[in-house]
Amino acid sequence: MSASGAGPEPEPRPAVRTAHQCREALYELQVFLDGECGVTLEQAITVHLEECRPCFERAGFERELRAIVAASCRERAPEGLLDRVVLRLETEVVWESEIRLDPPGYRGI
Numbered sequence: 001m002s003a004s005g006a007g008p009e010p011e012p013r014p015a016v017r018t019a020h021q022c023r024e025a026l027y028e029l030q031v032f033l034d035g036e037c038g039v040t041l042e043q044a045i046t047v048h049l050e051e052c053r054p055c056f057e058r059a060g061f062e063r064e065l066r067a068i069v070a071a072s073c074r075e076r077a078p079e080g081l082l083d084r085v086v087l088r089l090e091t092e093v094v095w096e097s098e099i100r101l102d103p104p105g106y107r108g109i
């Protein structure tokens with residue numbers, strides 16, 4: 001048994017986008033937008049947003065949403081604005097639909 005030159009080669013992969021990173025970034029996004037996260041986390045999310053387009057767009061949308069909510073807290077929100085925002089949120093989220101199978105029903109022969 002000889003394993004010459006077959007050692008594990010660590011591949012340096014800077015800025016790998018993984019689902020885990022996206023999940024983490026979106027999870028911390030609220031704190032990030034509040035400006036309440038630490039410098040390390042803020043940098044990590046900023047770097048991720050620069051590299052990850054979906055997360056960047058999501059962050060932009062969240063920021064826009066916050067601006068609307070903040071404005072509507074100070075003033076009276078225009079009629080139907082909240083509904084439109086909620087509608088837009090719902091269209092972006094893919095909801096799991098429950099599939100109902102109707103029982104075929106037995107016919108006694």
Ligand SMILES: [Zn+2]
Binds near residue numbers: 017025048052
């Ligand atoms: Zn991402």
